[in-house]
Amino acid sequence: MLPPCYTRGGRQRELQRLEENVYEDKQFRVTLQYETVDDNCVRLVHSWKNIGKGAVDFQPEIRMKAGFPYTHYVIPGVSYNGNHWGNGKEPKGLEREGQPWVFDYRRTTIPGCTISENADQYAALMASDREENSLLCSCSMTADKDGCMIHRLLYPTIEKPLTYCSRDRYSDAYETFIHLEAGEEFRAAAYLLSGKPEAPAFAAANVEDTALWLLGRRFPFAYPVKEVQTLSLSHALHLLSLYRGRQMFHIGMSPEKGSFVKRDGFAFGWCGQNGMYARLCIQKGLQEGKQELVDIGMSNLDAWAEDAVAKTGLLVTEYEDLEKDGPAVVDTCNQGFAVMELLKAYRLLKAAGIERTAYYKAAEGAADFFVEHYSPDYGFGKAWDVHTGDCVDQNGTIGAYLIPGLVDLYEETGRQCYLNRAKEACRLYYKRDLAGFFCTAGALDTYCIDKETSGPMLIGALRLFELEKSGEWLDIAKKAGWYFCSWMMHYDTIPEAGSDFETAAYHTLGGTTVSAQHHHMDPWGALVVPALFTLYRITGDINWKRRAQLIWANAIQNIAPAEGKLFHGLWRHPGAQNEGYCQCRWGVEKGPGEINDWLVAWPQAFCLNAAMELTDAELQD
Known part of the structure; x- marks a missing residue:
């Protein structure tokens, strides 16, 4: 000293x-x-x-x-x-x-x-x-x-x-x-x-x-797993609109004239999560015998598989862009979600005796494009012209979003090219980026070092480990987990008097901050909670389970209950949750402890996705 x-x-x-x-x-x-x-x-x-x-x-x-x-x-x-x-x-x-x-x-x-x-x-x-x-x-x-x-x-x-x-x-x-x-x-x-x-x-x-x-003192889970499913699905259904004859999920809701209104925009992945919501509707509908949920999911995915596939095989992942002329740039984050969710939905429906070959073809087309255009220098790149197939931005770890879907396609088809590319990409992104304790360009509203691309690195490496039981993939998965959790709040901040954090009794413990360029928190970690439990089961290291518990408790604590709730003088419908939690001096006018009113789609998609895989028993010590 x-x-x-x-x-x-x-x-x-x-x-x-x-x-x-x-x-x-x-x-x-x-x-x-x-x-x-x-x-x-x-x-x-x-x-x-x-x-x-x-x-x-x-x-x-x-x-x-x-x-x-x-x-x-x-x-x-x-x-x-x-x-x-x-x-x-x-x-x-x-x-x-x-x-x-x-x-x-x-x-x-x-x-x-x-x-x-x-x-x-x-x-x-x-x-x-x-x-x-x-x-x-x-x-x-x-x-x-x-x-x-x-x-x-x-x-x-x-x-x-x-x-x-x-x-x-x-x-x-x-x-x-x-x-x-x-x-x-x-x-x-x-x-x-x-x-x-x-x-x-x-x-x-x-x-x-x-x-x-x-550090930190664990706090109780706000809801059991089944209630998280119900509430998250409620939020999804509040975002529905009929658009061009299809059931589409709006990107979110924001305040206007004293109430929340739907924001224009239908995105397959990232903020909008149409693909994940649609697949989850199908999954839950099939499990519970609710045909109306299956129909909603199929109507949505029909739109993407039938309308949004370009000649290149890439998907137009902002559905309203179909009505625009000129070039359309798409990112590998959304293409990765498309391959994964379309294939998952295809397999669910096929197992139930319902054919939706178009879903498989759409997933296959996008995957084939990236198998063909993979570069040993930059992997799958960051952004592509959907119509010409030209790479317009080669940078970032963001291409890792394609790894889980490619592994799934290999399992479905047995085609070695999918597995080979998944392995090549995982090795490239690990050696070039993650091995230096950074991942980049996955948070699409920034262009910096961030946490989000380490999510698919973790999930993708675990999928490869499940196939090959190689220590190489387990090592990458653990390192992706450690890097991801460097963005996890390990403690509760002291809420300032009169702040939203104090009013809502909000815990920062277990929340994840966004990126080097965006210093606020969100519930994004819900997406990797099942993967962290998988790491725990494989390694026996209780730390992975503890992290999963903390992240899950944080992600679900501010979901509006079944009766809804009033916050900032605005009525939040059952299942709604906002995106941003400003734990530090983030925002020019307000101090630490602000909670925003952007009821975006993705948090409840990630919570519902995790809740469909978790049980209350495994969440306990």
């Missing part, structure tokens, strides 16, 4: 060592107390006593210097080795114009956490969440001249030199201070972690495993 320091009146001051673990100047006496948690973790309690003659407002800071040159660093949920991939204006590197970045703890998925590492060693510093004084903190990292990283915890909440307040936008710095009268004491706790990384660039895996047990 370096000597404690503090900032007062815009000036930083370092205290002098008085004796072992005691530091002092004319204003403060600081005492450090260490307690061993395990071989890789020490709890540090630091106490600051005002020994001056009057009151003082200040910002205390503890600093830990790693004893090795770093090659990689992470601030979970904020910075992945500096966020240098992508064209956004999110915080990049360790500093801005010579001033170190300082981030409010609420921006980090492990409170105030900073990690530095090389192939042989890692060091990490994080806050405790057991006391309010400990949690109300901020973090920063600076590289020393010798190549070693200095890890910093500052108190209380500070953001500087600027506050990253919305996509590619900044507001002024934000600072608060500790106030101590003469003789008063400030006391806080933190954890110092060290050891050998799980793998090169994967020290975050070690830190996550530790944080999972030191």
Whole structure:
């Protein structure tokens, strides 16, 4: 540990060592107390006593210097080795114009956490969440001249030199201070972690495993699995409209003149999830003997399979684009959802004696296109012209969305080309991206390092493992899981008085932040909950089950109940849930703890999809 320091009146001051673990100047006496948690973790309690003659407002800071040159660093949920991939204006590197970045703890998925590492060693510093004084903190990292990283915890909440307040936008710095009268004491706790990384660039895996047990307090599931199914389906049916003679699911609902109205747009995947909702209607309808649900699902998928398949084999995945002239660019995220969901629906109906060959043909056509156009350099690319078949953006890990569907097609057809391409793509995206602890371009409203593409990497690698039982695929699946869960909130923030989080009693624990470019939370993690349970069953590692439980509890907590609910003066119908939860200073006008009113389609599609695979028994300890 370096000597404690503090900032007062815009000036930083370092205290002098008085004796072992005691530091002092004319204003403060600081005492450090260490307690061993395990071989890789020490709890540090630091106490600051005002020994001056009057009151003082200040910002205390503890600093830990790693004893090795770093090659990689992470601030979970904020910075992945500096966020240098992508064209956004999110915080990049360790500093801005010579001033170190300082981030409010609420921006980090492990409170105030900073990690530095090389192939042989890692060091990490994080806050405790057991006391309010400990949690109300901020973090920063600076590289020393010798190549070693200095890890910093500052108190209380500070953001500087600027506050990253919305996509590619900044507001002024934000600072608060500790106030101590003469003789008063400030006391806080933190954890110092060290050891050998799980793998090169994967020290975050070690830190996550530790944080999972030191931080957070589990809260009850808001609903049993069957009720989640009922409520999520209710939301889906509220989004239905007849469009061009087809049953289509609107992309979502937003406020207008005091009530929620349907937003224009029908997307196969991503935000709209028509394909997943349709398949789930078919699945639930067949299970429960409800023909009306089967009919809704088939009407929807008929639209895509019969109307939206271009000559190239690609699908026009925004259905309203069929009425537009000119080029249409589609992304591999939505093409991946199309291959997977159309094939799943085809197989469900076939097993029930209902032929929908068009679904299989549509899935096969898109898959064949990507098998033919695969590149050993960029894989399946990011975006394509649906009519010409030209790749208009080669970048990103986003092509991993095609891997699960290709494995499914191999199982259906026995055609080796599908399996070969799935394996090639998984290896490419792993070696080029995930092995460096980053995935990119899956969140379509950003262009940066993000969490979303690691979802299909996890699911796809597990599908390959189910086929081949190779340690290669299990290793990739675990690493995708660790990377994904670096975006998972490991604790509950302290809600500000009067905030939406306080009003709704909202828990941040288990929520997932979006990307390096979008610093808010959403319930996206629901999509990978079944995969995390699969990892638990394969490995026996209880941490995967615990993560699944936390993510699931978070994802379903704010679903409107069977009687609906009033929020922000707006009536939310049964099953509705909004998309965005702003745990930090995200949004120019409002502070931390805002819940938005965008009742988009995808959260309940992901919740329903998971609820169809889960049981209440396996969700329990």
